Amino acid sequence: MSNTNNEFKRGLRDAIPICLGYLAVSFAFGIQASEAGLSVFQASFMSLANVTSAGQFSSLDLIKNNAAYAEMALLQFVVNLRYMLMSTALSQKLSHKESTLRRCLVAYGVTDEIFGLSVTTKGRLYPEYSYGLIVCSVFGWILGTFLGACAGQLMPHRLISALGMAIYGMFLAIIIPDSKENKVILAVVISAMVLSTIFTYAPVLKDISSGFRIIIVTVVVALTAAYFAPRSEEVAEDA
Amino acid sequence: MHNIYLYILVMALVTYLIRMLPLTLIRNEIKSKYIKSFLYYVPYATLAAMTFPAILHASDDVRASAMGFLVALILSYRKKSLLTVAACACIVVFVAELFLV
Numbered sequence: 001m002s003n004t005n006n007e008f009k010r011g012l013r014d015a016i017p018i019c020l021g022y023l024a025v026s027f028a029f030g031i032q033a034s035e036a037g038l039s040v041f042q043a044s045f046m047s048l049a050n051v052t053s054a055g056q057f058s059s060l061d062l063i064k065n066n067a068a069y070a071e072m073a074l075l076q077f078v079v080n081l082r083y084m085l086m087s088t089a090l091s092q093k094l095s096h097k098e099s100t101l102r103r104c105l106v107a108y109g110v111t112d113e114i115f116g117l118s119v120t121t122k123g124r125l126y127p128e129y130s131y132g133l134i135v136c137s138v139f140g141w142i143l144g145t146f147l148g149a150c151a152g153q154l155m156p157h158r159l160i161s162a163l164g165m166a167i168y169g170m171f172l173a174i175i176i177p178d179s180k181e182n183k184v185i186l187a188v189v190i191s192a193m194v195l196s197t198i199f200t201y202a203p204v205l206k207d208i209s210s211g212f213r214i215i216i217v218t219v220v221v222a223l224t225a226a227y228f229a230p231r232s233e234e235v236a237e238d239a
Numbered sequence: 240m241h242n243i244y245l246y247i248l249v250m251a252l253v254t255y256l257i258r259m260l261p262l263t264l265i266r267n268e269i270k271s272k273y274i275k276s277f278l279y280y281v282p283y284a285t286l287a288a289m290t291f292p293a294i295l296h297a298s299d300d301v302r303a304s305a306m307g308f309l310v311a312l313i314l315s316y317r318k319k320s321l322l323t324v325a326a327c328a329c330i331v332v333f334v335a336e337l338f339l340v
Contacts (some may be wrong), residue, residue: 021322031310058289059250066241067314070250076253079289082256082282085275087261100263107259112282159300159302162333165304165325169311169321169328171286176315178283188280192287194244200292214288223282227278 004128011132018113018168019140025053026141028166030148036060040149047145049110053140055080057167061210071209072147078215086115093118102127107200109134111176184229192221303335 026047033043033056043143050056055076087110094103106127118125152160179186197231198203199213208216291308300303311328319327 021320026326033305036241045244046247046250049247052254054286054289055254059246063241063243063246069245072246073249073253077257078248078281079285080246080254080257081278082285083258084261085278087258088265088278091262091265094262096266103262103295104259107255107262110258110262111288124305158336159333161298161331161336164296165307165311165328165332166325168290168294168297169307169315169325171290172308172311172320172328173315173319173324175286176312177318178289180316180318185280185283187282187286191282193291196288197292200302209295210306214285217288218281218284221288222277222280225280225284226273230272230276231279232272 004126008125008132011129011134012216013119013138015114015133015136016195018117021113022137022140023144023147025170026144027148028163029053029056030150031146031152031160031178032057032060032148032164034149034152036064036162038063038149040146041183043149044146047142048138049057051109051141052076052080053111053167053170057205058210065209067209071212074215075212078218081116081218082112083110086110086112086119088189089119090115090125093121095124095128098127100142106130109138111137113137120137184225187219188225191224192217193223265316298336298340300336303332303339306335307332 029047030040030043033046034040038060045158046056046059049160058075058079059072087107090106090110091103094106106125114130114137117133118130121129165196175185175189179189195217196213199208199217294308294311295301295304300306306329310331311324314324314327
């Protein structure tokens with residue numbers, strides 16, 4: 001019991017940087033959510049129910065445009081598909097004896113950052129450690145959303161305009177360092193940006209909604225990369 | 240007009256299933272290197288497509304956004320943290336807009 005208690009506390013402590021980072025990013029999300037017409041409660045509830053930065057930011061566009069529920073489902077599926085790979089990797093770090101319930105609780109908090117800490121922890125992953133990470137991180141995620149959604153209506157427009165850059169800065173900080181190390185990833189990133197630009201401005205193509213644009217570009221680029229540059233076993237192990 | 244709570248529930252359901260199914264169902268390692276590779280490349284393609292060209296219209300002024308983009312590129316290339324890159328991009332855009340807008 002004391003061992004699991006320690007794991008929980010270790011998780012809480014390790015997640016403090018994630019909590020602070022989430023505060024800033026979800027603050028920007030709260031502002032944009034309130035600009036998109038969501039109430040403070042709706043924005044906070046979305047953060048509690050989803051805990052996904054890219055998924056939540058991209059959903060605002062669809063909500064504003066009154067998109068179909070199926071399009072929303074498909075967009076979330078593609079934008080969050082990376083969690084499938086992360087969950088798959090985490091399933092290998094858990095003991096075979098872990099119950100389905102405990103696996104379901106760990107699943108709630110699979111994000112890029114929490115995954116990063118969980119998968120690099122030494123030896124087995126104890127669900128209590130994940131619970132600690134999740135409680136601390138999600139607290140920051142919801143609090144930031146709440147504050148952003150409240151302040152969004154009070155803050156000067158100039159400041160909101162600048163904070164709109166936050167999420168893109170974060171995305172670049174995730175993809176650029178790996179592009180530097182790996183030529184295929186660099187090619188994937190550049191091709192996706194070029195294709196997405198063509199889909200945004202070219203006649204006919206520009207009429208496709210932003211949700212489907214992301215879906216099409218992702219599937220085309222990732223499939224092409226997987227076909228022409230499949231990763232070898234040893235390299236995949238490192239990832 | 241669609242219901243916002245239904246949107247949120249649809250999002251939450253899809254996102255949770257993506258996270259939960261592999262953790263509960265997959266007990267053995269995925270063998271296909273093509274599926275593994277595809278899943279590996281997905282986040283890079285998605286985040287890149289979401290970032291560009293949308294980042295150019297993230298603020299009120301395209302020139303300010305472009306400067307923010309450039310600064311974010313340089314800092315992330317130097318492996319600065321998520322928080323540093325995001326904050327600096329915002330500050331650059333804020334200052335640039337003071338002069339441009």
